Amino acid sequence: MKVFEAAKKKLALVPLAAGAALVAFPSLAFADEGAQPEAAQGGGGVELLVPNPLEFVPMLIGFILLWIILAKFAWPVITDMLDKRVTTIRDSLEKAESAKIESERLLEEHKTQLEDAKKQAAQIVADAKAAGEAVKADIVAAAQVEAQAAISKATAAIEAEKKAAIAQLQSSVADLSVSVAGRLIGQDLSDADHRRVIERYLAEAGSLNAN
């Protein structure tokens, strides 16, 4: 903004400097006109350096008039335009500055949001992992319980089958043993043996007395 202020001041000095130059060096303004009479006259010297009042005064008046006109009509327009331009640029810069600040704020905000989002995502992943672990543990525990129940059931069934098989085998062995024993006794005992058996059993037999 300071740069614009300086430029504005410099522009204000331009017409003033031009007028001063013309006043200080009137011969420059009229050099071509002065050169011709001098060449025609065949003279030169100091006359060339001293302005001709007849030319200088009207030109000064004209210059002053021009300066007044310019100062009256053109200069305010130019300065207004420059002011507007300055204002516009300042506003633009302010807007840019505020936009920059806003963008930085938004950037920070977005960074914060991103961090939050990252944290949330990490939390979600951690929660999901924990939930997964819990589900996994539950499934494993349930499977273990189920497996244990199946093993217990199978063990009980096997035990029952084993007992039934043993009982059946025992019964079969008993039947076979008794059958074989009966046949052996029936075949091998002589009449004398039978009599001895009868005597022994008779000696051991209980009473037939109902009273």
Added chain:
Amino acid sequence: MPTDRIVIKKESAIYAEALLEAARQQDAIFALSGQLETVLHAVRGSIDLRATLADRTIPAQTRSGILREVFASLDPSLLAVLTVLVERDDIALLSRVNDAYVQRAEEALDAVIIDVVTVIELDDELREKIIAKYSAQLGRQVLLREQVDPSIVGGIVLSTHGRRIDASVVSQLENARTVLSTVSNGGER
């Protein structure tokens, strides 16, 4: 039903009285009881014979003919009573008739009749031992109705008045079989 039981008892008594009267006339009261026991044993031991004699679809005369054929060697008076039992469809009363007859025979003979089942024929020594033992126990004269039955394998079975002493080998074997079948297996039961 009490009424039925009374009727059955009366009917059985009638048959027993008829048989006892016939036996008394022949002076063969005890001998007839032995034959009656033989018939009872045979009928009990044969399902076919029992079913045939009780089958009302077979004419009564046919059944009595079968009876006479099977027991042709029996006393005629016993056979006559048995024929009446078959023809009147009362063969199921045979056991009760036997009981009633034995009861009356014991009263008539003043003795206790003991049924003895063995594998071999009893000799006099065994017979005397049995009589001596149970005469002393019962305080009365003892008469033995002997049956030979190989199915008892060995030993002796005694029965009278509804009491039974089974000292047979087959019952011992049956006891052994029961023990072997139910014995525990190393405490795992």
